[in-house]
Amino acid sequence: MEKLKMHSPDLSQDNIAKIRDLFPSCVTEARDEATGKLRLAVDFDLLRQELSDSIVEGPQERYRLDWPGKQEALMTSNAPIAKTLRPVRGESLNFDITKNLFIEGDNLEALKLLQENYLGRVKLIYIDPPYNTGRDFVYADDFSESSDEFLQRSNQKDSSGNRLVANTTSNGRFHSDWLSMMHSRLQLARNLLSEDGVIFISIDDNEQANLKRLCDEVFGSQNFVNTIIWEKRYSPQNAVKWFSESHDFILVYAKDKLNWYPRLLERSADMNARYKNPDNDPRGVWKPENATAQAGHGTKSQFYEITAPNGKTHTLPNGRCWVYTKEVFEKMVADNRIWFGNDGNNVPAVKRFLSEVKQGTACQTIWKYSEVGHNQEGKKEVNQLFPEATVFETPKPVRLLKRVLHLATEADSIILDFFAGSATTAHAAMQLNADDGGNRKVISVQLPEATEENSTAWKAGYQNIAEISKERIRRAGKKILETESHPDWNRDIGFRVLKVDTSNMKDIYYRPDELSQGDLLEAVDNVKPDRTPEDLLFQVLVDWGVDLTLPIRRETLQGKTVFFVDDNALVACFDTGITEELVKELAKHEPLRVVFRDNGFVSDAVKINVEQIFRQLSPSTEVRAL
Template structure:
């Protein structure tokens, strides 16, 4: 019921004439993004002289960039709560599944996994105008957000629909991606890499953003994945048959790709027509177009035919002395008749054990989107009418990345913080089951509503459970550790009570209520994992529970950390724990049976285990 916005219509007309003069800007009144005219640029377009304007510089800029940088550095008050009942092999597994906002998850993982992740693969939401992207307004209360966004779910997810109606703004998408990539860089190891799937809409912006975050010197490749196994006849213009996968290293000087295994077809090309005892060989051309000063000389074939020199416009690759040496070693092939132009025999037994990865990946080798969907439906025993992911990534596609970036024996950690359908966790388990590897995975997924009272993370976990069973049943390696479990961790508010009182507002009752600083619904396991996060301890270390003097005591990696959060801790129990000489020990602040015991804790450990770090929460 509003009259047309003529200014926006006029801007659209200018965009038709001068596309480079229309940009995105934030409205001073509403704070919303809208199209705007870059008047300095428009003035230059309409002038026959250089117009004075803002100082030019080479950079990627957009409305909201400073806020995105602030979000990357801002702390979070959230914590990770274990959900043991929904986990698999909780006490022993080294895999993690984290449910919640991935920006908060990355912040919580900073200390524990700083510089430890070997490979990251993400398939972020494409800016299609229909997908959802994350709206990271941490300053807003959840109630205010629900009113503002007209959305509601069980844990207060923050989502912003980047739809056609708001112009599919690149700024929204970039603001969502930047803080996540900056935090992802921190957890990458010095010889680690990140693979990012993307389509044509944001490939240029993502490349510029990654250059800024990782450094242009660390750009490795832009991989073309031919994802469609048949043309899309419904396409408006051309059938979009490919996606891109950007590959960046944390440090390109320290990272090198692993060679890919040769396929059966590659090996079949090696033949042995002359029964050479060195085995099958492949014929290499002796001539090349590159200039070589010693590469012009006549050659006489075994049949007596004279070859005056290399073909026109080319040179022999090697000198005559080297040629004679190879000929004497039966490494020159003249054809079955003995008078062909010579070639060099390249023996399969002498070439590198693999081939260098290429930047074009065909669906025939790594799978198509249709293959991925069919495989997922089969794995989950879903019928054609069941709700399922529209564009899951093929497991083979991610296995190709694992082949390039990891080796079976290096205990590599693989992170995917846009887990989606769970393809990355599936690929890691399948790869381990076939090559005996001990790679470990961390998946992060927001519990977006899906269907049938299920969330995306629920469906992802269903897939991960079935993928583990498949890996056990079909894996060809007998040496892998068969770790198909995962620790389910959920992002939630702090375990500590929130205190918002001013001194003049506190009553005696309020002080009594604050004696116990832990929220009543939190368990000992909750407190343990908050300590692990705060202390930067590996979240997958084995955990053992033991009852000592009637109290539950947690031993993390035996003596890496010992924790007791029960009430009524006695000095005798403190002395008993000190005998194990743990690296760290933690108690509940109000868990001691008396103030005297609390005061004496540090003294006890100073005498019995002086290297132990003592903490009370």
């Protein structure tokens, strides 16, 4: 029976497999110095020969972004981790029916754990990372250890609250540490984007230039869409030495620019007010547009005199031509699409009907606070939800995130924010769903960063940022439910809380190439005593790449607890003493996947017969052991 691997994907091996698809002769097998096992390896000498016309080596000058620690950051982003996501029902809201996730923990580890579940499924990623102002905290990733050391360390109990360190300007690696932190996370985030997906990243002047170069490298400069200027303040700050900063940037990159285009914005009332109907045209309101164009763009057939229905002759101004040929123009007049004024003496104009123009307008790259809100508006929104404390100083306003969501998502899109912070993204998604009846789903990731001691948030009982984020979603959702909403909205204001934690397995560090039957025999009971069957279920969901928001049903069959995920998408039983009769009963459900605890069978004979039973009763079922 095949065993689950119990760690995140080894992306370096996946990348080698992709190279093998392009250059089969350049991939071979080599013995891992640490384990003595054979693994896929790249023959770089042969690969260089294959790419000899274009490869750049050694000290030769080239265009690239480099910093101390870049290679280690790339290695760490690819290295697998033996961690899991543990469900916490007590901190969740509508756990059994919600399609939203809140993942508490290091976002690098969370992104690794989501690689198989959400690979190529996320339509929009929005992040508001630390701006690296010299007062911000950055993740203290350890880029000095080997992949094996990283795998082992990631399987130990650590205090994730200690993963943040102050990145002051006196740090000799001030920019390098920030770039390393962002590089590994963006690399993993790109994998999750769908082919028509897009990422929006808020940033200020401190790292905007570096972030642009970094994103050019991760997403490809050809997939850069635009830099948006957001007017974040509505009044100047006079107590400054140089300029009063009124804006932030939002960088926009598509997974594939040719596959993603922003939706149009709704037309404003002012735009529509320009359309009138002075002649009571049955086709509705219209506005006059110039019937001439620059002469240099016209042909001979566009130079002629026009005689209006009242007999008046109209000639062209110097340097102009008519926008239509004479034949087309006469047809337009006959169809009442040319306007000569109420008395017929006006210069001819083309009637542009509102019903025939785009029912929207292209979004501009300068976003005014009057349209999308400002920092003070964002702070006011959070203060209204948290009257007992000032929990965030500069949260993004909901209107800003609603603009991003409107441009980049459809009604059923998956949205990811792995620097969740004040949870404005989740709030905005719920609000937009309530407005248009959508079913957008949000994955929020936040480290339990400790609140500052003696701060108003700390005094109000909030020990870390993740607690505030979750409470903001609860309170915002409740408030939205109290207001008028779209009749088609599913009213999903919940979220499943999953916490990044050590593996459910007892101090066993292994990868598939390190696993032997002897290891399993020695670990008769290889599950930690404090882990619940639901903990084990979610580790299986992560390991097997199953959607983490699917409905879960728990049943008791023959005295054993059995989980049914989305009915028959996955069936799991982690109890001991499993009999052949129970295996046969589960096989009759014909699940797509089934998983048991490795030492859960009543006898070795039953364990041996499991695959045979499913082969007979449900041949399409994948059978695995934990």
